Amino acid sequence: MTAQKVLVIDDSIMIRKMVKSILAGKYEVLEANDGKTGLDIARRSNPDLILLDFVMPKYNGYQTLQAIRRFDNLKDTPIIMISSDTEEEVIAFA
Numbered sequence: 724m725t726a727q728k729v730l731v732i733d734d735s736i737m738i739r740k741m742v743k744s745i746l747a748g749k750y751e752v753l754e755a756n757d758g759k760t761g762l763d764i765a766r767r768s769n770p771d772l773i774l775l776d777f778v779m780p781k782y783n784g785y786q787t788l789q790a791i792r793r794f795d796n797l798k799d800t801p802i803i804m805i806s807s808d809t810e811e812e813v814i815a816f817a
Contacts, residue, residue: 726751730770732761732787734779738807742774758782762790769796777806 730753731742743752753768755761759782765773773791777784784804791797 727771728753728768730755730761730765730768730773732758732773732779732784733776733805735776735807738776738805758784758787758790761787765791765797765800766794770800773800773802775802775804777804 727750729742729746729750731739732755733739733742734756736756739754739756743754746752750771753764753770755764758779761773761775762782764770775784775787779787782790784806788802788804791800791802
């Protein structure tokens, strides 16, 4: 049985590593440190879920979300938009 794939797109290595450590053993966790790389990985790997940071340089979360939704193989992929600051964490479902 193949493990389900979760793609984490976040410019913070600490967030990516934290998510990977939480999901390790249950899911195959793929990582991208920016939106463009994340889009490329998503197109190639067809993840079952994408965790997507709102705030990233170059290609932000909203731009990445719009690009992901343009591909037929990704248009129905669940995406959880995430972001954090020093005071609180925000999670929204897209």
